[in-house]
Amino acid sequence: MLKRWRQRVTITDIVVWAIGLAIGIAVIYGTIVTWRRAEYTPQQWISLTISGLKLGGIYALIALGYTLVYGILRMINFAHSEVFMSGPFTAVFLAMYLDKIGFYNTYPLISLILVTLLSAAVSVTVALLLERIAYRRLRYAPRLVPLITAIGASFFLQYTFRGLYGNDPETYPTLDVLKGVWMLGPIPVPKTDLVVIVSAFIMMLILYLIVQKTKTGKAMRSVSEDKEAAALMGINVDRIIVFTFGMGGASAGVAGILYALVFSQVHYFMGFIPGLKAFTAAVLGGIGNVVGAWLGGTLLGLIESLGPNLFLSGLGIPAANQLKDGIAFTILVLILIFRPTGLLGERISKTKA
């Protein structure tokens, strides 16, 4: 018994577990120290949580694009961050125009819907073009090939949009109705944050229902199970794949507008970091799993937002907030080491993997 155990466990395993344990202890210790010091008021923790949920919602929507495509094609669409960028970076010009003619603040709801529709339309178009031009021919190529293509496509899109709209960041005009806070009981919640959290959740719900309850959704799930069998059952695989890319694009376009509501500025390179974070979220939740994308996004947003103040400052690290990206990517590495299938990861059978 002991011998078998000794054969199975390698030195690498022990080192990896030791690192994991050390990080775990550091996190718990830091949290306890911060808790004891009571540096922040409960209200501040709540506002950090709200900001975490807001970020999480945006991450989740982007993560959905990674997850859906992975579920069906078993490839990581690294150009998805540019699908996310293309929408809001185009729609900003509509928003600026509407603001100039005074429409934006007079009819905020209609304006937002128009801007969101344009953003989603552009993102969908870019996603579909990507699929048609860059990926379709490579569907049966070795897995590394579409991955490298995706990275190339990502650069191509970034610099195309830079060429189209220029280097400089563009700014979304502020909506007067979204200024200030709403009081939820004693807790002040910035209006923008609440709008973002709620819209992200609704969007996720819609997409989830499409995947789970509609006929197309069912077809998507069967294509993801087995392409050949699905084709034999009379499912048009090409059309389902196009639909999947479209859905990912739409959610990225909406996420882009939510991002722009929060951070105002958009530029050609804006997709890079959120894209990486959303990829982390997708892996964290279990790539290929829609609920996992939501869970991973929300968790990542919360950890990023609470983490630096919760455990890093407790450990006595100066200027802890600079390390929030570090936290996100540490999580990615840890997940890949300890649970490569993610929190809700499906068990990938040999034929699918």
Next chain:
Amino acid sequence: MTKKLFVLMGLLVLAGLILAGCGAPKAECTDAIGCVEVKSGEPIHIAYAMVISGPDATLGTDSRNGAEIAMDEKGGKLLGHDIKFDGEDDQCSAEGGQAAGTKLAADPTIVAVIGTSCSSAVRVAMPLWSAAGFTVISASNTAPDLTLAGNENQHPGYLRTAHSDVVQGAAAARFAWEKLGVKKAATIHDGSIYADSLQQVFVDEFTKLGGTITAQESVSPDQTDMSGVLTSIAAGAPELIYHPIFIAAGTQLILQGRQTVGLENTYQMGADGMFSPDVMEGAGDAVEGVFVSSPDFTQFGPDYEAKFKPAYAAKFGSEPVSIFHAHAYDAFNMIYACVEKVAQGDKEGGDMLIGRQAMRDCMYGTKDFKGLTGNLTCTPTGDCADPKIAVYQYHVGEYPPEKIWP
């Protein structure tokens, strides 16, 4: 027999080489670290390394514009040669500094470099340029250690017309203490040497005056979500947040600071890196009341309003878009004056030699140079500025911001 032939051939070859060597007699380069040779009809090459893309691009393009105005005033000619003014993007980062530094250092025709825009970039590029024998003069590097003697970041050949942040940070602290009456302040930097040293000078001066520093935080330059750092700062309840960083992250701090519980009415103050119309555009209404320190334009020489600004408007179609255009203008003219002085050979457009060490010596020896930014005198470590710092305040829809101190 063959042996003799070989010896003969060898001698002939040797003689040929010696004769070839004695060709046209040339001016000898006697300079300790070499010369730039400018032949008749060739241009004199002055390069720039400034940030000309990305969110901080106005900082660099504005300086480049300033230098171009100076060049236009001279008709684009120097000692009968055309001036070639081109360069690289320093991207306002160490990586950009490495790339631009390597590229320019490989070009032996360069006499002098105007740049970089950002201290982070020059820290990496300067060792390369110093070894290549260049004279480098920056219009906007403000990190103190670059001209601090006996410091690993101070290299021979480096000068600047911008003020050192020892002056700027201290002025900001005095403004907060004396004019605003603030007792508690917090600082945020972005990990760049510019911001880090500026906030440290501020902290030192502010505590010396009797104030309290509640937090010294940091963000990353491309960070967008500031809620964590702002909440952690709000815990100390400062009356002023000093964030001497750049436009991209600075704009987000202004925007989100106004929405953070406990910081709604806290003063916010930036430094010269945030003196730009992009801040106004990016921060929208939240920009109201934000302070920035910067060189005091009202104390610039009379030519600034009368000649420089009209020329700038005529050429680029706008008011200066950032703040170091005049410094770049002066830097260009200092180089111009020194090339005129140290060039040897035919000064009417013929073959010339420019000694690299002589060029440096001339620049360091600049005394009482009448520039736009004041009377410039260089120290032996290259601080040439005549610093006059003022504090400005942003108002929505008004650019440039209003000067309020001193």
